[in-house]
Amino acid sequence: MKISVVGCGYLGAVHAATLASMGHTVVGIDVDAQKVAHLNKGFAPFHEPGLDELLRDGFATKRLTFSTDFADAAGAQTHFLCVGTPQSKTSDTADLSYVIAATKSLLPHLARGAAVVGKSTVPVGTVDMLRGILARRPDVLLGWNPEFLRQGTAVKDSLVPDRLVYGVPGGKDSAAGAPVTAALDAVYEPLISAGIPRLVCNFATAELIKSASNAYLATKLSFINAIAELCDASGADVTELSEAMGLDPRIGNRYLHAGLGFGGGCLPKDIRSFRAQAQALSVPSLDEWMGVVDSINLGQRARAVDVARDMCKGFLSGRTVTVLGAAFKPDTDDIRDSPSLDVALQLAAAGAHVTVTDPKAINNAWMRYPQLRFEASTTRALEGAELVLLLTEWDEYRTLSPAAVGSLVRRRMVLDARNVLDARAWRAQGWTVRGLGTGSHDETSEPLTEAKPPVVPVEPLNTRPFIVGSPAKAPSTRR
Numbered sequence: 437m438k439i440s441v442v443g444c445g446y447l448g449a450v451h452a453a454t455l456a457s458m459g460h461t462v463v464g465i466d467v468d469a470q471k472v473a474h475l476n477k478g479f480a481p482f483h484e485p486g487l488d489e490l491l492r493d494g495f496a497t498k499r500l501t502f503s504t505d506f507a508d509a510a511g512a513q514t515h516f517l518c519v520g521t522p523q524s525k526t527s528d529t530a531d532l533s534y535v536i537a538a539t540k541s542l543l544p545h546l547a548r549g550a551a552v553v554g555k556s557t558v559p560v561g562t563v564d565m566l567r568g569i570l571a572r573r574p575d576v577l578l579g580w581n582p583e584f585l586r587q588g589t590a591v592k593d594s595l596v597p598d599r600l601v602y603g604v605p606g607g608k609d610s611a612a613g614a615p616v617t618a619a620l621d622a623v624y625e626p627l628i629s630a631g632i633p634r635l636v637c638n639f640a641t642a643e644l645i646k647s648a649s650n651a652y653l654a655t656k657l658s659f660i661n662a663i664a665e666l667c668d669a670s671g672a673d674v675t676e677l678s679e680a681m682g683l684d685p686r687i688g689n690r691y692l693h694a695g696l697g698f699g700g701g702c703l704p705k706d707i708r709s710f711r712a713q714a715q716a717l718s719v720p721s722l723d724e725w726m727g728v729v730d731s732i733n734l735g736q737r738a739r740a741v742d743v744a745r746d747m748c749k750g751f752l753s754g755r756t757v758t759v760l761g762a763a764f765k766p767d768t769d770d771i772r773d774s775p776s777l778d779v780a781l782q783l784a785a786a787g788a789h790v791t792v793t794d795p796k797a798i799n800n801a802w803m804r805y806p807q808l809r810f811e812a813s814t815t816r817a818l819e820g821a822e823l824v825l826l827l828t829e830w831d832e833y834r835t836l837s838p839a840a841v842g843s844l845v846r847r848r849m850v851l852d853a854r855n856v857l858d859a860r861a862w863r864a865q866g867w868t869v870r871g872l873g874t875g876s877h878d879e880t881s882e883p884l885t886e887a888k889p890p891v892v893p894v895e896p897l898n899t900r901p902f903i904v905g906s907p908a909k910a911p912s913t914r915r
């Protein structure tokens with residue numbers, strides 16, 4: 437089956453490559469010519485484990501291509517809309533202009549009886565609005581198929597999803613919805629045969645399933661972060677508390693890890709959009725709820741800065757600080773609404789000399805925040821630090837040796853804002869360790885002795901340093 441995927445970002449590129457791996461002939465369409473050129477060379481324009489391989493497999497079978505020309509989507513039986521729905525610049529609502537523009541661009545190229553299926557996360561009522569744009573084409577089928585993949589595991593999540601949700605006209609078992617259900621069943625036949633659960637519902641339900649799922653995940657994270665604050669106030673340890681809570685199967689331990697909170701291109705804007713929907717539909721309890729979840733989450737960033745200041749005896753100004761992590765979470769180079777960079781900016785604004793490092797997100801972070809200093813080498817980033825902040829829990833930071841890092845820094849002080857380090861092992865090497873909610877607020881903030889001068893590298897020293905603010909020194913890694 438010929439399929440088009442419109443919008444080839446973190447969602448669309450993975451979706452296009454996955455559909456090609458299922459045996460379909462897929463053309464990915466994007467308005468970003470640079471992104472399309474990268475994809476056509478078989479490289480993902482962003483870091484997503486396994487995607488390069490999936491793209492190359494797609495090209496090898498000649499079933500996968502990318503284009504900037506909507507005319508190349510002509511003849512496809514199904515068109516997936518995967519464009520962005522960011523937060524509006526002026527309110528909490530989702531900006532639907534990309535969805536509208538993509539639908540209008542597709543319109544002249546739609547074959548008779550083709551299906552247009554949205555995958556972007558949209559507010560309830562969006563499909564009704566798009567129906568207006570497609571009003572002159574009553575033969576065209578319209579469906580909504582929200583996506584649940586997670587960056588970092590997007591390839592696996594797409595090849596073996598937890599579930600498939602189809603929003604169709606009239607919902608489950610309706611005659612009007614049957615052709616859309618049949619069209620999507622034909623697309624996902626390998627997944628359905630493999631037993632992946634498939635749920636058919638009406639448009640409003642499909643639109644809300646995705647928003648409600650993200651709102652629940654955000655709620656769970658903000659809940660445990662509020663408990664973390666209580667732990668800090670009482671001397672309890674939130675990591676032990678959440679481990680014990682999570683063993684109750686009714687609760688579970690996923691998304692119950694206290695720390696710096698969530699960011700990225702989805703959860704923050706989705707809970708704000710959900711809040712705006714609750715306001716528009718007069719559901720004040722949900723409006724209030726989402727507001728609290730959002731403010732607890734943002735509050736974690738301010739708390740991290742407060743703890744850092746406390747560790748520096750109240751004065752961040754002039755302190756040499758190293759931030760480990762720029763991406764909003766590990767295994768991605770996505771820095772959209774990154775809690776780490778938010779904290780780094782706040783520390784810099786307080787007068788600290790901040791150096792940020794990250795295994796994959798340095799380029800994106802530098803382009804977005806040229807006022808910060810970046811360093812590609814973890815070793816060089818750590819040299820001379822008076823305070824280290826672990827803000828994105830990449831594996832390479834979780835497994836750092838406290839002895840090796842101790843030989844690089846000026847003072848052995850670490851704020852583990854993701855609560856992932858073995859604090860006992862670090863303390864055994866003379867480190868002052870603080871977390872968020874780990875009840876270690878009564879520790880001595882400043883170590884009594886200065887650390888030894890740097891001698892032990894934590895990674896090969898041939899990694900080129902990269903100092904932001906001088907574009908000529910930008911690393912030449914592929915984007």
Ligand SMILES: NC(=O)c1ccc[n+]([C@@H]2O[C@H](COP(=O)([O-])OP(=O)(O)OC[C@H]3O[C@@H](n4cnc5c(N)ncnc54)[C@H](O)[C@@H]3O)[C@@H](O)[C@H]2O)c1
Nearest residue numbers: 443445446447466467468519520521534537538556557587
């Ligand atoms: N990133 C995720 O993990 C994820 C997971 C589930 C759902 N979603 C949802 O998927 C949607 C896309 O998210 P993303 O993270 O892939 O965003 P993204 O910004 O990475 O990608 C969007 C792409 O759409 C392209 N685009 C914009 N306007 C276009 C147009 N008129 N025609 C063709 N292409 C156009 C952009 O150039 C960009 O490449 C959002 O609604 C998001 O909430 C994302």
